[in-house]
Amino acid sequence: GDSVTQMEGPVTLSEEACLTINCTYTATGYPSLFWYVQYPGEGLQLLLKATKADDKGSNKGFEATYRKETTSFHLEKGSVQVSDSAVYFCALSRRYGGSQGNLIFGKGTKLSVKP
């Protein structure tokens, strides 16, 4: 079945370091891909998304490119800040006949950024 695999954390970085969180997926068809972020004590918020191959999603300095050939959607940021400390989830959306389906999530990667 469909699945999402993301790198396990926790990841600890110093402020201004580069970030990459790997995400690969297995799916039939052409799912949409998402990164959600969960700040401490809060629900999930959409960070960015891509709906087809070679699309690049970007938001708040984060980027991810939908790579169909490697079935990947790695999250990157050139310079992290303390305020980026959170848990990051990669997800794909299963669709049925073009209508909304279910989100399948990876297990999450906790990022801690130290000053």
Place this chain on the structure above:
Amino acid sequence: EAQVTQNPRYLITVTGKKLTVTCSQNMNHEYMSWYRQDPGLGLRQIYYSMNVEVTDKGDVPEGYKVSRKEKRNFPLILESPSPNQTSLYFCASSFLTGLQETQYFGPGTRLLVL
């Protein structure tokens, strides 16, 4: 303000005592869903609904019930809670079709079953 609300935010109960977690959205979304979040497992879908009176099982439906009598509400019912249902629960909603498939999440309900 567009939002998904859940109540209660925190709940401690005992095995076998029926409980309901409410979820409401004010965005006129057709699609609503319940997830549970557990350490090391990420989020797993419990049930979803594509519209009023249309519900279906997700990946981990055992021990849960839902109903969708109104478009804005999607309560999660635990008829006889057990300790393995101790978890963090999230409700989410979105439009059904097209590219507007971003799901909006509620703030979460932390449940402890003793």
